[in-house]
Amino acid sequence: MIKNFIQRTLTGFMFVASILLSIYFQATYYTFSILFFGFTAIALFEFYRIINQYKEVTLITGLPIATGLILYISTFLLAAGIAHYSILVFYAVGIVGVIIAELYRKQANPFHNIAFIVLGQFFIAFPFSILNAIAFAxxxxxxxxxxxxxxxxxxxxxxxxxxxxxxxxxxxxxxxxxxxxxxxxxxxxxxxxxxxxxxxxxxxxxxxxxxxxxxxxxxxxxxxxxxxxxxxxxxxxxxxxxxxxxxxxxxxxxxxxxxxxxxxxxxx
Incomplete structure (x- = not known):
């Protein structure tokens, strides 16, 4: 019990410290955006792994994770003033690609797969990505x-x-x-x-x-x-x-x- 408490405390301290330091150096080195790029990738992986526990859902997670990261990178470039809103076309292509992929996978419930993939974009990729706009503003x-x-x-x-x-x-x-x-x-x-x-x-x-x-x-x-x-x-x-x-x-x-x-x- 004591060992678990120490482990939990050390992990929590390092976690909080890494976020606060990344915020402090964000203006110079984009550290917050870089750190949360990694967090976004892991969060998307965790979400789609959970969704794959449903009996009627069989997802190939690579494409939706990559699509979510495209949204994250796009919002970073927009917030940093590096890119124009037209960059979001790459994200749109990713979403369309996810839908088209289901045409060829021959799954029993393709629209279940599509629905949960889109949910992950809305529920995970979007809120994590919008933190870039807050960080730069x-x-x-x-x-x-x-x-x-x-x-x-x-x-x-x-x-x-x-x-x-x-x-x-x-x-x-x-x-x-x-x-x-x-x-x-x-x-x-x-x-x-x-x-x-x-x-x-x-x-x-x-x-x-x-x-x-x-x-x-x-x-x-x-x-x-x-x-x-x-x-x-x-x-x-x-x-x-x-x-x-x-x-x-x-x-x-x-x-x-x-x-x-x-x-x-x-x-x-």
Missing amino acids: EIYWLFALFMLIWVYDSCAYMVGVMFGKHRMFERISPKKSWEGFIGGFVLTLAATLIFAYFTPDIAIWKWLLFGVLIVIFGTWGDLTESLLKRTVDMKDSGNILPGHGGILDRFDSLLLLAPIIYFFLQLI
Whole structure:
């Protein structure tokens, strides 16, 4: 037990440190975008591996993973001002290629395969890719996004362990409680006030709304990924992070949250 705790702690520390350092050097070396290119590839692999557990689905994962990475590279080049929107034609070709490939595979349920491949693009490739736009536009918002996600996850877990009695979605995630959710919510909003203190040029209401979006959509993203795993009776999306599971397990909060935060930043 102690060994597992030490392993989990060391893995978590290195994971958080690598992300924070990549954000810090993003403006000079594109480190965040490079790091998340790798995370995107692994997350897509994990997603399609989970989907392949369904009896009626048989995916060849290489093509949809490559297609998702084309989207990621395209958004990076767009955000960096290197390319024009016409570069997205390569992604469109990839999607069309996935559909055409099913014509020749002679599978029993080809449209099931196509539907789940497209779901992976929407659910994994798109939110991971849109982080590039946030990284190049507002780096301090990107830093705050990850910090507040970790604050919420940690506080919700601790409050839930100590006081949790009423379950939120027992059929999906039995350990999540309303007490943990509310405790994490309150403490996350308190943390946004710290960011507001150090950024007097940004209105407090923007930080508070930012925190609310993180809690609500981060929770829904977490639950959606849990629903996916529970459907195929899988505990973790992978084992690449000892003691923490897979990449999807660590970034499930971002799956629905990243696009919402991007549009939020565009509107304010």
